[in-house]
Amino acid sequence: PELALKEFKAHERLTEFLENQGFRVQRHWLLDTAFRAEFDNTRGAEGPTVAFMCEFDALPEIGHGCGHNLIAECSVAAGIAVMEALKARPDIPAKVLVLGTPAEENCGGKEMLLQKGAFRDVDVALMAHPGRRDALKMGFTASQHLSVKFRGRTAHAAASPWEGLNALDAAVASYMNISVLRQQMKPAWRVHGVMLQAGKYPNLIPEESELKYHIRAPSTEELDVILSKVEACFRGAAEATGCSVDIIRGMKYKHMLHNDTIVSVYQKHGEALGITFEGEDPRAVIGTGASTDAANVSHAVPTAHPVYALRATARNHTREFSRAAGDRDAQEPTLKVARALALTALDFLKDPELLRKAKEEFAFNTTPSS
Secondary structure: OOOOOOOHHHHHHHHHHHHHHOOEEEOOOOOOOOEEEEEEOOOOOOOOEEEEEEOOOOEOOOEOOOOHHHHHHHHHHHHHHHHHHHHOOOOOOOEEEEEEOOOOOOOOHHHHHHHOOOOOOOOEEEOOEEEOOOEOOEEOOEEEEEEEEEEOEOOEOOOOHHHOEOHHHHHHHHHHHHHHHHHHOOOOOEEEEEEEEOOOOOOEOOOEEEEEEEEEEOOHHHHHHHHHHHHHHHHHHHHHHOOEEEEEEEEEEOOOOOOHHHHHHHHHHHHHOOOOOOOOOOOOOEEOOOOOOHHHHHOOOOEEOOEEEOOOOOOOOOHHHHHHHOOHHHHHHHHHHHHHHHHHHHHHHHOHHHHHHHHHHHHHHHOOOO
């Protein structure tokens, strides 16, 4: 398993495999470990394009604790299935893409690709994520990554501490400020962070400290509200300790826009294959607190992002889930979902009216309210 933006072995294995299956592959496409694999059945005519998104980055220390190895497998399998179906139907002018989208964890690889125009020619985007439940619409939240650096002035901690400006104190004060803020936070807001640097020697007043935080909220609009409050906590700590502070915003993950037209088609095929989706109303959004850069794609292209259950009780981002994602028992549900995704894609490639409906829904959901 390889970390975000360092997935070189995964990139080579996936691109080689797709090329051998008959896709035209562009390696190191727009990003060092991204790729684009295409099968073109249009024969010069105009036709729709469906993209299956692969993820393949791992988590530090625990490997594929979020099952991105299975996401890659699922999308590749679905892409191959659609390609083979199109080969048998030369009367369907369409393209199928398998897009290698690296660095979902922490870096927002799909947003990087969006900014470079990677989804400009895509009509429908699809992927599925393994977890502990079969669900059509997970409430993936908006998220903002922050890197915070305090700078003070060192001094001898025993002989002349009054001459120092303590960057550790600034870090601790900001942590406490955020802890106090939690009383006024909405239940669905999430603020969590770690301290990366805060001095090395007890007899020196720490000159620098560094923290990393993730801020989450159910919508992009709510995220901006809590983000301003959290950043005020950092600035207040700097003011109180006399330190300076740099707050660096990383990639913003938007909230997921589920396209119900696509979701309903996937539900039909999933249920026909024996998948039982969770909830009295399976198409109701189920809240998770997790975030994904696929949500950014959903604001640019009609998208579906179902989740599916492995035969395990482990939760994502654990060593136990990493073992489950590498177990043979993960294959049957992954390939079943790949089949449902492929059948969903084919419906949109061969039915212009269905595709028009998905696009109209997308336009309605992305039009700013007056």
